[in-house]
Amino acid sequence: MNEIRRRGARVRLAVAGAAAVALLGPLVWLWVGSLTPDTYSVMDMGYADYGGRKPAPAAGLPDHAAHPRGAGMHGHAGHTPSGRSVTSFTPDPGRAADVAVTLTARRERIRLAGGRSVDGYTLNGTSPGPVIHATAGQLVQVRLVNESVPDGITLHWHGVDVPNAADGVAGVTQDAVRMGGSFVYRFVADQAGTFWYHSHQVSHEQVRRGLLGALVVAPAARPPARTVDTVALLHLYDGVRTVNGREGDVRVRALPGERVRVRVINTENGETPVWVGGAPFRLVAVDGTDLHEPAPVRDTAVPVTAGGRADIEVTMPEDGSPVRVHIGGPTGVVLGSRSYDPRPAPRPATTLDPLSYGRPAPIGFDPDRPDRRFVYEIGRRPGFLDGRPGVWWTINGHMFPDVPMFVVAEGDVVRVRIANHSGEPHPMHLHGHHAVVLARDGVRATGSPWWVDSLEVGAGESYDIAFVADNPGIWMDHCHNLPHATEGLVAHLMYEGVTTPFTVGGPDGNAPE
Numbered sequence: 001m002n003e004i005r006r007r008g009a010r011v012r013l014a015v016a017g018a019a020a021v022a023l024l025g026p027l028v029w030l031w032v033g034s035l036t037p038d039t040y041s042v043m044d045m046g047y048a049d050y051g052g053r054k055p056a057p058a059a060g061l062p063d064h065a066a067h068p069r070g071a072g073m074h075g076h077a078g079h080t081p082s083g084r085s086v087t088s089f090t091p092d093p094g095r096a097a098d099v100a101v102t103l104t105a106r107r108e109r110i111r112l113a114g115g116r117s118v119d120g121y122t123l124n125g126t127s128p129g130p131v132i133h134a135t136a137g138q139l140v141q142v143r144l145v146n147e148s149v150p151d152g153i154t155l156h157w158h159g160v161d162v163p164n165a166a167d168g169v170a171g172v173t174q175d176a177v178r179m180g181g182s183f184v185y186r187f188v189a190d191q192a193g194t195f196w197y198h199s200h201q202v203s204h205e206q207v208r209r210g211l212l213g214a215l216v217v218a219p220a221a222r223p224p225a226r227t228v229d230t231v232a233l234l235h236l237y238d239g240v241r242t243v244n245g246r247e248g249d250v251r252v253r254a255l256p257g258e259r260v261r262v263r264v265i266n267t268e269n270g271e272t273p274v275w276v277g278g279a280p281f282r283l284v285a286v287d288g289t290d291l292h293e294p295a296p297v298r299d300t301a302v303p304v305t306a307g308g309r310a311d312i313e314v315t316m317p318e319d320g321s322p323v324r325v326h327i328g329g330p331t332g333v334v335l336g337s338r339s340y341d342p343r344p345a346p347r348p349a350t351t352l353d354p355l356s357y358g359r360p361a362p363i364g365f366d367p368d369r370p371d372r373r374f375v376y377e378i379g380r381r382p383g384f385l386d387g388r389p390g391v392w393w394t395i396n397g398h399m400f401p402d403v404p405m406f407v408v409a410e411g412d413v414v415r416v417r418i419a420n421h422s423g424e425p426h427p428m429h430l431h432g433h434h435a436v437v438l439a440r441d442g443v444r445a446t447g448s449p450w451w452v453d454s455l456e457v458g459a460g461e462s463y464d465i466a467f468v469a470d471n472p473g474i475w476m477d478h479c480h481n482l483p484h485a486t487e488g489l490v491a492h493l494m495y496e497g498v499t500t501p502f503t504v505g506g507p508d509g510n511a512p513e
Helices: 001-035 482-486
Strands: 047-049 099-111 118-123 132-135 139-146 155-157 183-188 193-198 211-220 227-237 240-243 250-253 259-266 273-276 281-286 300-304 309-316 321-329 332-336 372-385 389-393 406-410 414-422 427-429 435-440 454-457 462-468 472-480 491-497
Touching: 099 132, 099 462, 132 139, 132 406, 193 250, 193 259, 211 227, 211 259, 227 250, 227 321, 259 321, 259 332, 273 309, 281 454, 300 309, 309 321, 414 454, 472 482
Parallel strands: 047 406, 099 139, 132 211, 227 259, 250 332, 372 414, 406 491
Antiparallel strands: 099 118, 139 183, 155 193, 193 211, 227 240, 259 309, 273 300, 273 321, 281 309, 321 332, 372 389, 414 462, 427 454, 427 472, 435 462, 472 491
């Protein structure tokens, strides 16, 4: 009888063990599959998506490119000796700089313009850092010095289609600049417009804590007489809303009849509305690109994407009354000459839609005959991200690092559909390129060409965009709600035959997000 009982216990134990293996085995497999090495190349991530084209010979891609499902990260090189390195994409090294700036980064306590002090980071002793001014066509050279930022630092030129070597992404286009080190960025500011710069090393922390500033590229032609130009950079320090580092209103002198261009830069992780009280206005540029024949509007809010920019033009009233440009709330930029006390205007019920604002104009290529077509579907599901359980973002049904590498060739016309099924909005930012918005939810654009580098894709929305692949390199294509990027909402655009010698992690601690 005892022997029978012992046999029964062993059977029950075996059954329980088998059940545990059946239950836990897949979880362990998923957990192990989610782990990323201490150091890896972005070229070894996930799988290659050729957009409906066959890969070119010796494209410099990982050999798991043809196996999109479950490819993960295999840790092999996948580089070709004949590939062009990202470091080779630079302007003429013999050309002298037209604009030369040195920015010294420090970790210190920041004293904001209104008197409040917060812990963070500075560039040349201030946050935001100095506004860098250039004229279209000039070569800009910026020497970044890391005096005391312990995690290292880079600078990314947000919205400027720089050569790839100057993109400033740790582990992709350069190593993070460690304390005591320096790095020189060189690029030609080809496009006039409003841009900004920020760290792309541990960016979800370093941007929030102050490693950022504005870049303004003026057109080569002189501006019309009686014009005023001002920057309005929105940033929150420890939850305190500031414009140009100041709490409350920023006052700008503007005489009756003068035209004022207010360059709004949204450095935050979410969309913010901008509206004008006291005068009609025009939205004259989005993300550094002028709109074609924008009409005056009033009692209308302009949505500004996280990372995006909106240039607002106001003609000052002839009676000398002040005008308030609201940036996300009751405060903002007050324009005036005799008085700076206009009453705050409530947010208008009407929102400007760039899809139908302005008048059509040629874009220079045919987006209906693309060389490559891609889909960038954003979702969310439970799983493991580098061994951490949670509910994470997905791209085309895949969780980081098993994400697509969108592969193009130079000169391709590229069309992308971005669809958001994740339940939350995402401000999507493609480095190194501007794309034109063709349609939203299947409704075609009818206004001015709407060129973006930062596009708010709301929950349940889809956008069709297009661009010409004219800037070779390896480029991030990610959500600019920076905590979302740390949670896996990151892919890359790669040109055939381009390689990178840099790795994420490693001795320099490269951490682009």
